[in-house]
């Protein structure tokens with residue numbers, strides 16, 4: 001059973017206030033959750049208010065585990081569903097491209113049984129970077145292959161090159177590029193462009209306040225016998241500098257697994273997570289006895305405290321980061337900086353994560369540090 005959950009104590013609040021010179025930290029914890037093995041957790045990857053790619057991923061991964069399948073097969077097959085889905089513009093095929101309109105994908109895989117890991121970065125024209133990261137882990141004695149080398153490696157293993165830029169992603173990229181500046185040669189088409197269903201879809205989903213979100217899918221599993229694996233895959237920061245890598249393919253940042261302890265992965269602001277070695281930090285805190293939720297919240301507090309370069313003028317964090325953590329007993333948590341986000345229509349989306357175990361696949365709300373304030377119009 002999960003450890004009993006207590007509310008924040010006076011000491012927690014004083015300590016948080018000391019390290020966070022920002023306003024209104026809430027630090028809300030989630031209800032206690034029972035653990036059962038096998039268990040799979042993932043980011044929610046909401047395609048619409050009711051459709052979750054993460055839910056499909058954990059369901060698929062859990063079915064493979066429940067049938068006695070290999071855990072790396074399970075998590076990679078789960079995230080492949082999302083990589084293949086053009087309606088998730090944060091991952092794989094149809095991902096939002098870099099500033100030059102080229103889709104560059106990043107992914108990592110780690111297997112606690114061997115403590116081996118594989119990763120690819122800035123991989124072009126291959127829609128399943130998680131599969132390529134797995135091959136780096138299993139078919140080389142190296143960990144990280146990037147760019148042209150990653151593409152050559154994928155082709156050597158029989159992957160077919162394909163165009164990953166969908167019409168929707170191309171239109172969103174062009175809209176962003178044309179809106180960037182009045183001092184270059186790229187001119188917006190005017191209000192007509194914003195009536196385009198693909199542009200409207202994007203603005204409604206991501207809002208105009210944060211036009212460059214960092215979506216990703218992370219999926220972690222603990223088998224019935226307590227073996228632990230994970231994978232993280234993404235197109236990275238929207239409209240990024242070509243070659244920019246975020247946390248997702250970096251072992252210790254976007255993913256870390258230790259078969260004695262647990263696993264953690266992340267979505268959201270990659271640079272903050274790189275600067276905190278976030279997933280490794282969460283796993284190390286679990287090793288020291290913290291619950292997945294407490295470890296994830298404490299690591300988020302650390303990021304918020306040092307991220308002076310990424311704050312609103314009010315002092316509140318200007319970013320979302322979410323950790324997904326599970327320990328060897330199967331206790332799990334999702335924890336986020338903010339409780340959710342507002343779309344351009346003012347609709348609030350609560351931050352969630354996906355879980356599958358013997359009780360089925362479901363979405364749960366994350367524990368969080370701050371309540372998001374509704375943007376004034």
Ligand code: GLY
Pocket residue numbers: 214215216234235236237245246247248266267268269270271
């Ligand atoms: N967390 C995904 C990225 O920053 O690229």
